[in-house]
Amino acid sequence: MKKRISFFLISSLIVFNFSCYYDQEIDLSQPLPDIPVDQPISFSSDIAPIFSKTGKDCTACHNGNVANPDLRAGNAYTNIIALIVAGDAEGSEFYQRLPGNGHPLDVGFVMDNADIALIKAWIDRGAENN
Template sequence: MKKSIQLLLIGSLISFNLSCYYDQDIEFPEEEVEIPDDQEISFRTDIEPLFSQSGKDCTLCHNGSIANPDLRIGNAFNQLVPDYVIPGDAEGSELFQKLPGNNHPIDAGFVLTNDEIALIRGWIDRGAENN
């Protein structure tokens, strides 16, 4: 009887210790990226393609029928400015606030990289031109 209680106690302690395993992997957030002032940012070549990348395709939902705005190539600029983008004010622009990786209202299944977010921020802060 004494031996079975000891075995039960030892088994319980082992189980307790194993259940307290803690994963030591720590993810550090990426640092904010700054786009150099002399780097041109083009809506057509830098920004619009971000919305339909393989594996990060915003247009699966933002396609003119499921969710607004329509981010398909050829439609995106007129859908974004001025309703979702305030030229010169990325922080105040709904597009920037709701990017996957910032505060997208649903789990998009992906996030944009800091470089991609910085490009969008730079484009908006520099006037959100249709170039």
């Protein structure tokens, strides 16, 4: 019986230690591209499509079936606005947890710097639902 309990405890510790994998951090040696101040950023045409890009489909997991924000078209803005500090991307939980920037699961990809820069600029400009 002691061997089973020991085996169970050791197995549980191994699973626990390796189940919370964090993605790589964004490679800050490559600065994020500058988004010109006069370039308009629209949530519906610029930000929302990032969530369903081929090969980076956030909506595969963030689809309303789990306790994560639903990022499907029509639902994304209302589900992420509570995680955003308008005007402060660095202080926004949403920005901090993007794949490649602290996402809590191994999703198999890291967002590219262009997408991250666009999301950051959108948040820093007030995160409007436009």
